[in-house]
Amino acid sequence: MEQESIIGANITQAEVTETVREEILKKKTVLDKVVLIFKLLASLSFLILFIT
Numbered sequence: 001m002e003q004e005s006i007i008g009a010n011i012t013q014a015e016v017t018e019t020v021r022e023e024i025l026k027k028k029t030v031l032d033k034v035v036l037i038f039k040l041l042a043s044l045s046f047l048i049l050f051i052t
Helices: 002-051
Strands: none
Touching: none
16 A cells, blocks of 8 residues: 555656646747847847948
8 A cells, every 4th residue: 555655656746747847848938939039129120220
Protein backbone atom coordinates (compact mmCIF):
# COMPACT_ATOMS: atom_id res chain seq x y z
CA MET A 1 0.00 0.00 0.00
CA GLU A 2 2.79 2.40 0.90
CA GLN A 3 4.58 1.61 -2.36
CA GLU A 4 1.48 2.57 -4.38
CA SER A 5 1.18 5.98 -2.73
CA ILE A 6 4.86 6.67 -3.43
CA ILE A 7 4.37 5.77 -7.12
CA GLY A 8 1.24 7.93 -7.22
CA ALA A 9 3.16 10.85 -5.77
CA ASN A 10 5.91 10.40 -8.36
CA ILE A 11 3.37 10.41 -11.21
CA THR A 12 1.72 13.55 -9.82
CA GLN A 13 5.14 15.21 -9.52
CA ALA A 14 5.92 14.35 -13.14
CA GLU A 15 2.56 15.75 -14.30
CA VAL A 16 3.14 18.98 -12.37
CA THR A 17 6.65 19.30 -13.82
CA GLU A 18 5.29 18.75 -17.34
CA THR A 19 2.55 21.36 -16.83
CA VAL A 20 5.07 23.88 -15.50
CA ARG A 21 7.35 23.19 -18.46
CA GLU A 22 4.47 23.78 -20.90
CA GLU A 23 3.54 27.05 -19.17
CA ILE A 24 7.16 28.24 -19.32
CA LEU A 25 7.30 27.41 -23.03
CA LYS A 26 4.05 29.33 -23.68
CA LYS A 27 5.38 32.37 -21.83
CA LYS A 28 8.70 32.10 -23.67
CA THR A 29 7.02 32.08 -27.10
CA VAL A 30 4.90 35.10 -26.14
CA LEU A 31 8.03 36.89 -24.92
CA ASP A 32 9.83 36.02 -28.18
CA LYS A 33 6.92 37.50 -30.16
CA VAL A 34 7.03 40.70 -28.09
CA VAL A 35 10.79 40.98 -28.63
CA LEU A 36 10.31 40.39 -32.36
CA ILE A 37 7.67 43.13 -32.53
CA PHE A 38 9.97 45.54 -30.68
CA LYS A 39 12.80 44.74 -33.10
CA LEU A 40 10.49 45.36 -36.06
CA LEU A 41 9.31 48.67 -34.60
CA ALA A 42 12.89 49.72 -33.89
CA SER A 43 14.03 48.91 -37.42
CA LEU A 44 10.99 50.66 -38.92
CA SER A 45 11.55 53.82 -36.89
CA PHE A 46 15.23 53.73 -37.87
CA LEU A 47 14.26 53.49 -41.54
CA ILE A 48 11.79 56.36 -41.19
CA LEU A 49 14.46 58.51 -39.55
CA PHE A 50 16.93 57.52 -42.25
CA ILE A 51 14.50 58.36 -45.09
CA THR A 52 13.36 61.74 -43.74
